[in-house]
Amino acid sequence: MSDQPKLELHLHLEGAAPPAFIRAQAKRKNTDLSRIFDENGTYAYRDFADFLRVYEAACTVLTSPQDFHDLTLAVLERSAEAGVIYTEAFLSPDFCGGGDLAAWRDYLAAIEAAAQQAEAQMGITLRGCVTCIRHFGPDQARRIAKCAQETAGHFITGFGIAGDETVLHPRDFAYAFDAAREAGLGLTAHAGEWGGPDSVRDALTHLRVSRIGHGVRAVEDPALVEHLAERGVVLEVCPGSNIALGLYRDWRSHPIDRLRRAGVRVTVSTDDPPFFHTTMRNEYTRLADAFGWTEQDFAEINQIALHAAFCDPETRAAIKKKLEAT
Numbered sequence: 125m126s127d128q129p130k131l132e133l134h135l136h137l138e139g140a141a142p143p144a145f146i147r148a149q150a151k152r153k154n155t156d157l158s159r160i161f162d163e164n165g166t167y168a169y170r171d172f173a174d175f176l177r178v179y180e181a182a183c184t185v186l187t188s189p190q191d192f193h194d195l196t197l198a199v200l201e202r203s204a205e206a207g208v209i210y211t212e213a214f215l216s217p218d219f220c221g222g223g224d225l226a227a228w229r230d231y232l233a234a235i236e237a238a239a240q241q242a243e244a245q246m247g248i249t250l251r252g253c254v255t256c257i258r259h260f261g262p263d264q265a266r267r268i269a270k271c272a273q274e275t276a277g278h279f280i281t282g283f284g285i286a287g288d289e290t291v292l293h294p295r296d297f298a299y300a301f302d303a304a305r306e307a308g309l310g311l312t313a314h315a316g317e318w319g320g321p322d323s324v325r326d327a328l329t330h331l332r333v334s335r336i337g338h339g340v341r342a343v344e345d346p347a348l349v350e351h352l353a354e355r356g357v358v359l360e361v362c363p364g365s366n367i368a369l370g371l372y373r374d375w376r377s378h379p380i381d382r383l384r385r386a387g388v389r390v391t392v393s394t395d396d397p398p399f400f401h402t403t404m405r406n407e408y409t410r411l412a413d414a415f416g417w418t419e420q421d422f423a424e425i426n427q428i429a430l431h432a433a434f435c436d437p438e439t440r441a442a443i444k445k446k447l448e449a450t
Contacts (some may be wrong), residue, residue, distance in 0.1 A: 131429035134360035137213040139396030140199040149185040189234035197240035204205040204246040206403040223267040253282030269300035273307040282434035289319040295330040310385040310434030341381035353387035358432040364402035365395035375414035391429040425443035
């Protein structure tokens with residue numbers, strides 16, 4: 125079942141950068157990033173706050189549209205190897221020109237060109253979800269929303285927020301989400317990872333999103349679980365990420381199965397796969413081992429992801445055909 129086609133809705137483009145790719149970038153640019161790697165050459169961090177520091181340090185050597193073109197190809201190659209046929213990546217204009225619209229257009233053109241090449245050569249489809257960074261503040265989020273508004277279309281199909289969930293409040297970002305909504309973009313927000321069940325409620329109330337990134341802490345509030353099930357809110361669950369960061373001690377204690385049994389619409393993603401030593405194939409294998417999930421269970425999860433995907437009807441129909449062909 126780990127070889128069946130997979131859909132992924134929660135992947136950070138920069139966070140999916142293979143360590144070797146970042147090390148090579150640093151060497152070319154004479155930048156010392158040795159502090160963010162361990163003796164084996166993999167990313168090294170102590171906790172979530174340190175993870176954010178390492179993530180942002182890695183991004184300092186991604187400084188041109190060509191860098192992001194090459195990064196996109198490297199990321200999609202690894203996703204395709206794991207059986208992913210459709211993926212949505214969080215793209216951050218903050219890391220692509222600092223939120224400047226003209227610079228963002230140049231970076232985006234390079235990313236989209238790489239995506240088209242990957243689709244032709246590897247059969248994987250990519251769509252972009254412009255993402256503001258919570259700890260960069262609401263004023264910067266407005267600039268990022270402007271970037272999203274101006275480039276919304278066939279490739280840029282969503283808008284979201286990531287970063288440190290413990291700072292500020294979702295209501296602080298309502299303007300940015302309203303702007304993205306007006307542009308016709310699908311909306312998602314990281315919540316219910318470090319902020320607890322209330323952060324999920326606040327994201328739904330103030331940002332009016334259809335999807336929640338992570339959302340697993342909702343399991344601590346039965347009324348919220350019932351609300352999510354009734355509303356059909358889709359959770360972009362990343363079990364390997366949650367376990368690697370210490371949110372849950374192991375796969376069997378992860379709440380994805382409990383949430384699914386309670387009627388919540390869950391999907392499976394990798395978040396920042398090289399940081400957490402995972403792939404979509406690994407996620408499927410570990411979930412099958414932990415909860416006895418079968419090929420039919422994963423097929424149902426892929427159908428949820430297909431319907432929740434931020435893409436146009438033609439793309440959705442094409443992905444549906446690929447799923448049905450297996």
